[in-house]
Structures are given as structure tokens and as C-alpha cells.
Amino acid sequence: MEFYRSHVLVCGGSPCVAAGCRAVRDEIERSVREQGLDREVRIIETGCLGPCDTGPIVVVYPEGTVYSHVTTGAAREIVSEHLVKGRPVKRLQYAGELPAVSTADEKRTDYFQIQKRIVLDNVGIIDPESIEEYIARDGYLAAGTALTGLRPEDVIDTIKRSGLRGRGGAAFPTGVKLSYTARAEADQKYIICNADEGEPGTFKDRLILEGDPHKVIEGMVIMGYAVGATRGYIYIRGEYYVSIDRIERAINQARWLGLLGTNLFGSGFDFDIEVKKGAGAYVCGEETALIESMEGKRGEPRQKPPYPGTSGLWGKPTVVNNVETIANIPPIILHGADWYRSFGTSTSPGTKVFTLTGNVNNKGLIEVPMGITLREVIYGVGGGIPGGRSFKLAQTGGTAGGCVAEAHLDIPMDYENMQSAGSALGSGALLIIDDSHCIVDVACSLLHFFEHESCGQCTPCREGTARLVQIFGKLREFRASQAELDLAMELARVMQGSSLCALGQSVIVPLGTIMEHFQGEIQAHLHGCCSAGKCPPSGAASASAS
């Protein structure tokens, strides 16, 4: 084994890839070679380090120095100054701190202190392409413990007692879901990992898969053992190139070491995983639409019942769980249900991974204990609203989540409290919007998303989403009437009650909360006034409005 005096971690999360980290990595490698340091310095591409809008991010160990917005020129300077001369380049250093980065420095910002990493504990620390590094951090210990020491019902019992609930949005108790499929009698059962992350502003699953793919594989092995499924599928967005590459590499490594395949850990249990790529339809994140897509059909939700737990993929009992849910399972099995319940709240134990986006200073991937307030996230972890603007609203849980206003900033973020605020934790998207934005413009934007993603199967959603776009489009042009606005809300309520799947049923959630919290601003648009100044009437439209 070789020893290196320095390790350089280059963030290889998709946002950093988009920002040019691959060229930076190549430049560092070239400079290190030119300086003759290649036996002293090791360069590693890691998973996401967190502050996604400041990439490319580079961390130099053992100092734990974080560099942000690194260019190829900066990369050469970091090598010549920091690695050769031992002088960190202050000018290029990241102003904040990263939870994934341990430093000798005791100074801790809120960004660091508020976060608690269970799902992301390896992300940004290990080389995601190395199964050895995962194993070195107790990887596959949970699977080994479960398969050799626990009965399937014990595994399910532990997950039930942990209080883990589905992290994809629906928040269904994971242990209960597993028990349905465990009870079902069938010659074949399946575990599907739902990595079809489609909520705008959500990219947590992608970064979990990129940063710690083996944790997801291990979680699936444990779930398969718990319910008696021998086949697993990871249904992943086709455009998640890095995730697909990492997970496929990880699957091959696990097979190579006998951690996937037959007779795992000598237990007699067989399990293997295959990756299926989706074509990028939001609705395919809905579990039955996902299954239809996997079966080669048009991605459209099925009428339930039957539920996938008893009749899913190819009509067989199937557990479909979100990436983050699955990534919680190895730590729960390893440390126990009580340990897990020590984080978060009594009804919503554990942590939640969020992607913080919009008008906030620190954007990116965070993991915080359930029950923390939105104010702590926005002003603590997020560092507040930039540009001297003030907070207007936060949409939590993705496009299908509710919009919460200033008054709700101190509500603890867990399943129950978010629901009582008319919203949801949902997929973990936190979109912060400041007071420069017009609420009608925001509504139009999210209604357009629903219209675009409606599969077209059921009448209320297919026809209704387009009609809502039409009516709110008129409102933005100051051409809508009160009667039309009332019709829109009647329509949204009917869609909630009679649409086939959650897509059409959910439109009322953001729309209802917008109407509740911003009624004055909406009403003003009926009278030709947009206080944010975002909605100028189009000339032709205003002429024909009267």
C-alpha cells in the first residue's frame, strides 16, 4: 500500500461536472506530474460536497482547505503554491465550511453545525468508484449482519421501529411497505430503487448515487433479504450520466466481491441488480408509471388497487423505494432503530436530505435532522437571502409541494407540521423565492410544469392542467375575471378529487397555498396591478380584454 502526504479531492457531482471540474482535475493531475509530486499527492474525484453553485470545488487534505470556483489557472496555482510550497492560496478559498470536510479548525459556521449526515456520511469523503473505501467505512457490514445474523422479519421489525418513512414524497412507513411484500406469496418478487428524480430543483438522489453508490446497493440487498426478493432494479433518469456510470461500476465491483450474485455472505440468499434507464418523464417517478415504463410501455400510472406491494412489476410483488429511503437502511440496521430515532422528531425520526435552491446565499445539497425550522435552513444553513431582498415564499417538496409564507418560517420541518401548514416535505426540494417575484408569475411557471408533465391518460389532469395554464396566463395579462379564477379553483379541487394519480391530485397543493397566502396580490391582478412589476399586459391582449 502506498502512502501519500496530500490528498486532493475534486468534487465530481453533476453540478461541478457542469462547472468544469473534469478539466480542473486533469489540470491538477498534469501540474502534479510536472512538479514530480505524483507519488506524494493523490487526486480523487468524489461525490457532491454540497455548495453546488460554487463549483468546481477542490479540497486539499490533510489541511481540509476548501477551494471554490476553481479554474484551470487556479488549479495550477493551487499545485504550485499549496502543494509545492505549503502555502494555501487564501484568495481562492471557499468562504464557508463544508460538513463533509473535517478540519483542525474549531471555528464552525451554522452551515456546518446544523447539518447531520447519515445518508451523506460518505459523500464527498470517499472515492465513490472504490468499493474498498466504502468497505473501509463499515460498508456492507449492515448487509452481512442482516443476512448472517437476522431473520427477515427482524430486519423489517427494526426498520418499522426506526420510524423511517418514504423519502420520495409520499412518506409511507417503509417497514410497513416491506411487510406487505414480505407477506405476499409469489415465485418472484422485486425491489426497485426509484432514481427517476424529476422534481424541479431536486437533485439529492442523483448526488447520493454519485457520491456513495454502494450504500444504495447495500440497502437494496437488505430489503431484498427482508421481503424475499432476489432481483433488484434501479430505475434512473437517462440523463444522469454520472450516476449511471457510478452505479454500474459499483454493481460490477459488488459482483466481483460476491456482494451481489448468489449465496451472499454464505447465507444462501441470492440477489442481483440491474440498471434501467428512464427517458425523462416526471410522471415515471410515480411508482406504477415507473413499473409500466420498465415493462416497456408508455409511462402512465396504473389505477390502484392493486398496489405494487402485491402486484407490481410483471404482476409480481414489488417494493418501490426512493434512493434516499434505501440509503437510510444500512445505517439503521448497523446502529439500530433507537439510534436512528435519536435524530429528528418522534413522528418523523432521522434526517432529511434537501436541495436548497433559489434566492438563498448557499445553494446546494444539505442533510439536516427532521424538525428543524425553515428559518434555520434559510438563514442558518442557507446564509439568508442575497442582494438585500426579503423572503417572500418557500416552496417545499418540489412543484407538487405547497408554498409557505413568512408566517410559517418557524414551523418544524417534519411530515406532520408541513402537512398542517398545507405543504409537504415531499422530495426534499426547497425553493426559496424573494420579494422581487410576482406570485402569478410563480403560479404560471409551476402550472406550466404540470401541463407539460401530465401523461394524458385521465381527463381531469390532461384537460385540467392545460385549462389552469390558460386561465392563469390570462391573469398574468390582466385579462382574467373573478369567475374564471373561481372556475380554476373549482377545477383544481376536482382534479384533486378525481385525477388518477398524484400528479393531477397535487396541483391544488401549490395553487391552494398560493391563493391562501397571496390572495391580495392575486386579486390585484384582476384589476390590472402587479406589485412586483413583472406582469405588463401585452398590448393586443389588453385591447381585447374589455
Added chain:
Amino acid sequence: MSDITLTIDGRTVHAAPGTTILEAARSVGIKIPTLCWHEDLGAPSACRVCVVEIAGSRILQPACSYPVSQGITVRTNSPAAREARRMAVELLLAHHPDDCLSCARNLRCELQQLASDLGIREIRFERIERGLPKDESSPSIVRDPEKCINCRRCVEACEKVQGVAALSTVNRGFDSVVMPAYESGLMDVVCVMCGQCTLACPTGAITERDDTARVWAALSDSSKHVVVQTAPAIRASLGEELNLPAGSVVTGKMVAALRRLGFDRVFDTDFTADLTIMEEGHELLQRLTSGGTLPLLTSCSPGWIKFIEHFYPELLPHVSTCKSPQQMFGALAKTYYAEKAGVNPADMFVVSIMPCTAKKFEAQRPEMAASGCPDVDVALTTRELGRMLREAGIDFDNLPEEDFDAPLGISTGAGAIFGATGGVMEAALRTVYEVVTGRELPLESLEFHDVRGLEGVKETSVALNGNCVNVAVAHGLANARKVLDRMQAGRAPWQFVEIMCCPGGCVGGGGQPIGTVMSTRAERAGALYEVDRGMELRSSHRNPGVATLYEEFLDRPLSKRSHELLHTHYTPRR
């Protein structure tokens, strides 16, 4: 077994496990409006018109697919259910043309009926058109995507019942619409023109091509000698176009009505059905004795022919070379009959009344012109004839019963049962048995019940002079696939197989009255078997008109002239 008890609209209902709320409600006479649901095609749960309120359920549920469970309380007309149902219909209407009065399905449209039943008086949304053109590429079927309401019943019929899958939903959301692949015309895809989609469609989005104008024009052209033939199945279904119950036999009134419309001669396709048995029966015997390709597959059904040309062209040598009865009729009308009547074939106009849209395609196949002119000039569906009779104001109920004209109107019971699945097989067995054994079938053995009925694939064996002949009958192309797949797998024990394109055979054809479902198919088939039972002659080889035809014109079955006029060839289309 009904061990589930539930409450629907305050009434206690008992139902078996697996029953849907819709079925349970119907069992006690509670009608829940539906639109995308179809009794033969299943419950897509898509239109959300049948939504009902279930106590304790967060959302409304579709009655068509939601299973009953013990103790649930269902309200079919709660305020929320009514609001959702009316909203769904209002949304559909706002995205649908406003031209009911000039629509082919006016007064026969389920959307129109639903809007009327629900009392929709106002559409609060702006009407939006798709702006998609009509597809008039096919000689059989016209698609008007503007009128598509995305119920997908046509997709189900095409894919599941017929195994063709020429139609599917394209695009998504508000732009969703049912189309052939790549938005091609029906003529350019694997569509077999069977028209089952036209029966499945609740609106005017898919209809038969209307050729009545060409017939009206011929009827008013004094230089034309216009003859008409009526397919076996029409006598058992035309009544429904004129408000008679399904299964009414209207042969005599139909003949009278056609005369009232002005046809110069009213003939019967049953005549050439009998002739088909003579030709095809002898083709079978020839193949049996001379080591020909077996099993022999029947060739009466043009949708089936186009299907095998598209999907199993390598099996075409199995298909009988006999033209269908429609085309045999046309070929003889313009040769044999023209000669007898002293009419120039070019001045003769042959109209056929068919239960079938694929017959329109068949009539315009280039090889179907034995006399030098097209054998058949226009093929009308049952529905189009119904339209002509209504337009002409013919008082159908009070018409006298009249007989077909000779010679092409003489027929037997064997010809009549061609219209039901298994009928061609039964007719063939009656003749082949007597030809091979030289013995007359005793009356009690004349009916081959093993090949009757609506089971998808029927098989039986018949002893002929000590030899066992294995036969099979399939109807609906998904069932045809099963037979062909067994042939390809080398697991086909049959010598003779009847295949009809449409479920139930021609009684269930795609040109039959709107509202055709499996139960009406069964009633029409029953009516044809009644017709057969009432005939004096019940075997094709006993048809005196056919005997005279051979004597005067064709010589014998499979003669040179028979081959020229009555046989054809096929076109691989893969």
C-alpha cells in the same frame, strides 16, 4: 358466491369478491354513467366520468375498476362525484368540435348522450381545437383526431382484440391523441381495415368511409344496371339500424327495401357463399389427396387476409386461393349474369352490403377485376345502408317480405351461417362429408355444434371414410395469432382452419351497427342459425343455382374458368 356486502346509495348490495362497484351497482339497477369503460374492452379508468364517493376515501374512485370491499359505503351522486363527473364531461366538450349536427355519429354518440344525460348546458372553458387533419388515406376508415376524447377504446380493440396495434396514444398531456405510428395515414401502417375501432369509438373520431353518395349517383344514372348483393350477416343486423331488437331477421323486408331504393336486381351473397364451399371444399380435398400445403386456411374475410399478408406472409401458401364470396359475386355478376342479362359489364354497377369495412379495401384491390372492370364497385356497410334507408324515408316496418332475384339470389342454409364464426367450417363439413363419403348427412348430424359459439379458438375432429380430419376455427385476430403461432411452432394438428377477422365472425364485423358488443354478436349468430334451420336446402352442394352455374358456365369446381374468375393471389406486406 357473493360474500361481500356493501352499501350503494343507501341500498345494501351483495357481491362476489373482485366485482367492481360498477358491476355491483348495475346488479341492483343503479346506473353509473361511464364513457371510457366498455363491456367487452375493459376499464381503462381514464375518463373519470364514473367516479363515485366512498366513505373514508380521500379521493373519488372510478366505479368501473374499483373493487368492492366489505362494508364500504358508496355514493354515486354525492355533490363531489357529480361535480367531478360534470367537470370531466365539460372539459372533454371544450376540447371537441361543436359540429354534432353534421357528425357521422349524430344521435349515436356516447359523448353527446352523456352530455345530454348530465344536462350540460354551458361550457365554461374556451373551446380549443387540435388543428389536426382528418386521415382519409384508407378506403375503409376515416379518422378525425379532432373528435378523439382519448378513451383509448380503439387502441384496446386494435391491440388486444385484434392483435394488430396500428393505433396508440401519441404525445402527452393536452396534446395526447390516438394515432398510427409516426402519425402516418392508416393506409401506410399495418391497419387491416377491420373497423373494430369504429365500433369501439364512442364519438365520431373513427368512422367508416361513407360511400353512399356513389351509390345514390349510380342509382340515379339510367345508363347503369345497378345490382346489389347482401352478405349473410346483414339480414340479422340491419334491423338494429331501424330500431328493431338485436337478432331480428329482416331478410324479406331488406330485399323489399333495396328494391324501393331503386336497385335493378337484389341478389344474395349467400349464393356465392355456397359457391365458395364448392370451390374451397374441392381445394381442400385436392390438397388432402395430392399432398398440398396443409392446413388450408379460409380466405373469406378480407381483414384476416390483410392481417396474414402483414404479419405472417410466410404462411400465405396455406391460404385458400378462393376469392371471398363478395368478390366471387362481383366477378360472376359482371360475366355470367351480364351475359344472361345482356348487359355490358362496363355498364353494370355492383354494390355490396357488407358487415365489414375491410370489404371496401378488398373491393379496390387491383387483382379483383375478373371482367376487366372492378368486380365490386362499392361496398357499403350495414350502417351506411341504414343511413340510406332512413334518408329515403322507407317505412321498414310496413314493407312486405320479398324474395331475392334469380339466379344469384338462390341460396341454402349453409350460405346463411357464413355470417357466424364457425359457419364456413360447418358449411364446408356438410358438403365435404357428403362428397367424400357419398352418403347423405342425417338431419340430426347436420349441425356441427363444436364449431359454433364465441370461444376464441374451437377445435374438433370429423371422421371421413375412416380418416380423421382435424379442424379449427378462430375469430378475432388475436385468436388467429394463437392458431398461426401454433402452426409456426409445428404444433398444428389441423387440416382445415376457418379464420374470421372479427370477434363473432361477420355478425360482429366492423361495419355492423354502432353498439355491437359480444352479446349482440351472439344474438345475431343465433338468428342466422334460425335462418339455416328454416331453409329447405341446408348444404351448399344442393344449391340448384350453383349447380346450374357449373353446368352452364364454370364446368366444375376448380376448372380453368373458375380459376380465372373465382380465385386470386396474395401480396406479402412485411
